[in-house]
Amino acid sequence: EEQRKKLLKIMSRTSEVMARVELASDFLNIKKGELIHHNIHFEHIFVNNRKFSGIIDFNHVSVGDPLFEIAYFSVMPHGQLYPILLKSSKVEMNQDKFRFYRLIISVGKIHTRYVKHNYLHEYPEILDTALAELDR
Numbered sequence: 001e002e003q004r005k006k007l008l009k010i011m012s013r014t015s016e017v018m019a020r021v022e023l024a025s026d027f028l029n030i031k032k033g034e035l036i037h038h039n040i041h042f043e044h045i046f047v048n049n050r051k052f053s054g055i056i057d058f059n060h061v062s063v064g065d066p067l068f069e070i071a072y073f074s075v076m077p078h079g080q081l082y083p084i085l086l087k088s089s090k091v092e093m094n095q096d097k098f099r100f101y102r103l104i105i106s107v108g109k110i111h112t113r114y115v116k117h118n119y120l121h122e123y124p125e126i127l128d129t130a131l132a133e134l135d136r
Contacts, residue, residue, distance in 0.1 A: 003120060006127040010110065013134050017107055024100050033063035040069055041076035045085070052088040066091045071101030075109060075129050103133035 037044065039060040046054040070091055074082035086093060106129040114120040120127075 003124050003127060006124075006131060007110065007114065007120075010107065010127065010130050010134065014107075016134060017103065020100060020103065028065075028097065028100070034066050035061055036064045036066055036069045038062045038064070038069070038072070040073050040085075042073075042078040042081070052084060065097070065101075067094060067097050068101050068105075071098050072105050074098075075102055075106045075126060077123055077125075099133055099136055102129060106130040106133060 037055055037058060037060065039057070040055065044055055044057045045052065046056065066089060070082055070086050070089065073079055073085050106126050109126045110120070110130060113123065113126060
């Protein structure tokens with residue numbers, strides 16, 4: 001019931017998400033894309049002696065903003081470890097972009113997890129992420 005209420009609250013604010021997408025064109029001016037994993041999460045990262053040592057599973061690779069990759073990781077399980085990935089990657093942090101990316105990724109993940117595959121119950125925290133980013 002709590003998940004349903006959160007989901008309805010997010011759905012009632014979709015016009016806000018769309019408005020932010022339109023406004024984002026001002027600061028999303030990506031002149032040169034780079035290869036990004038596009039599906040990075042904890043299970044795709046190798047750590048050796050408590051240090052980042054590699055990434056696997058590149059079947060979703062695309063061209064884009066590397067900060068998108070960090071934001072994607074941050075909304076996934078164990079995402080609170082994103083500062084380590086950020087530091088290891090040497091990607092420059094832009095808080096506006098980062099929060100925007102987290103918003104669109106979390107809303108997209110809700111669709112994937114709830115509408116498409118019906119496994120939102122495995123990681124319901126994505127609802128809290130979407131709500132937190134909507135409230136910023």
